[in-house]
Amino acid sequence: MKLKTFWFVVYSSMFLILGAAPGRAGEAEMHHPKGWTFKMAKGDPVRGRAVYDKFSCYSCHEIRGEQFPPFDKTQAVGPELSQMGPLHPLEYFTESIVNPDAVGAKKYRGPDGRSKMPSFNADMTVQELIDISAYLASLRPRGVAKSVSGMGKVIALVPETQEIVVDHEEIKGFMDAMTMGYKVSPTALLKTVKAGDKIRFTIDTDKRAITRIEKLKN
Numbered sequence: 001m002k003l004k005t006f007w008f009v010v011y012s013s014m015f016l017i018l019g020a021a022p023g024r025a026g027e028a029e030m031h032h033p034k035g036w037t038f039k040m041a042k043g044d045p046v047r048g049r050a051v052y053d054k055f056s057c058y059s060c061h062e063i064r065g066e067q068f069p070p071f072d073k074t075q076a077v078g079p080e081l082s083q084m085g086p087l088h089p090l091e092y093f094t095e096s097i098v099n100p101d102a103v104g105a106k107k108y109r110g111p112d113g114r115s116k117m118p119s120f121n122a123d124m125t126v127q128e129l130i131d132i133s134a135y136l137a138s139l140r141p142r143g144v145a146k147s148v149s150g151m152g153k154v155i156a157l158v159p160e161t162q163e164i165v166v167d168h169e170e171i172k173g174f175m176d177a178m179t180m181g182y183k184v185s186p187t188a189l190l191k192t193v194k195a196g197d198k199i200r201f202t203i204d205t206d207k208r209a210i211t212r213i214e215k216l217k218n
Contacts, residue, residue, distance in 0.1 A: 040090045041130050048135025051128045055120060065142040077116040078108055080176050085139040086208045087180070093136040097129060105178050141174065144205050148174045151216070154197045155179060162187045164210060166201065174205065183209040 049066075052058065058068035064082040084093075096103045100115035110116050124132075152168025158181070167179040184190055185207065193199055193215055202212035 038091055040094050040133055043127075043130035043132075043134030045131070045135040045138040048131035048133065048138075051124070051132040052135055054128075055124065055132075057132075060117070063139065079105070079178055081136060082139055083141040083144070083175055085137050087182075088137070090133055090137045093133045094129060097124070097132065107178070141205065144174055146206065147202050147204055147211070148172075149200065149202050150175075151198070151200050154193050154195050154199060156195055157190050157193070159187070159190055162190070164190060164193075164213075166199070168201075171203070174203070183207070184213075185209045185211055189213045 053068065058066075058071060060078040062071040062073070062080045062082070064080065066082075092103065096117075097120060100117040104115035104117065108116055148171050150166075150168045150171040152166040154164060155167050156165040157163075158165065162183055162185070163181045164184050165179065165181045168175075168177060170177045182203065185204075189210070189212075192213060196218075198216040198218055200214040200216055201210045203209065204211045
């Protein structure tokens with residue numbers, strides 16, 4: 001089943017359910033369950049790697065440590081992915097494929113503001129989408145130091161989830177320059193900075209958390 005067909009079936013089913021006449025036996029609920037969120041089906045990372053290869057995703061996204069055709073950074077239109085697995089929920093990777101305009105960083109957008117990533121919705125099957133999402137979520141950096149340091153600007157503080165969003169420069173050997181949310185430990189560090197501050201920070205690569213923040217002069 002192609003992705004377009006899949007979403008047509010989903011939307012058609014919703015229309016039939018929501019259009020059910022009121023008062024009839026077996027009437028469907030007119031709303032989604034409380035606390036509902038989309039959960040991606042469990043895929044196979046091995047098959048997902050084959051999907052990544054099939055659609056030549058390596059031509060735009062480097063994955064350090066993988067044996068794909070040589071990567072030309074001058075042609076890159078998307079971020080390096082080897083460290084992304086622990087940083088995002090599974091569904092984030094699904095959305096980044098189905099609707100890259102929703103999640104792509106500004107540096108990977110064209111003059112029209114849209115993601116440079118091509119659409120695969122007409123060609124990728126639902127099973128392929130499930131499997132490639134699982135593959136991307138399984139990625140872990142290899143040969144990375146216990147801690148790495150970077151510099152950037154604080155975009156937002158999110159105390160509810162103990163996170164800080166930073167627009168940072170390249171962290172060599174770990175991550176390209178991008179805007180990213182990180183867990184902060186200890187959470188008291190969040191009280192030492194505010195949005196707009198320039199900072200130097202240290203990341204514990206095992207915990208995937210910022211463990212030290214130094215405020216710099218603007």
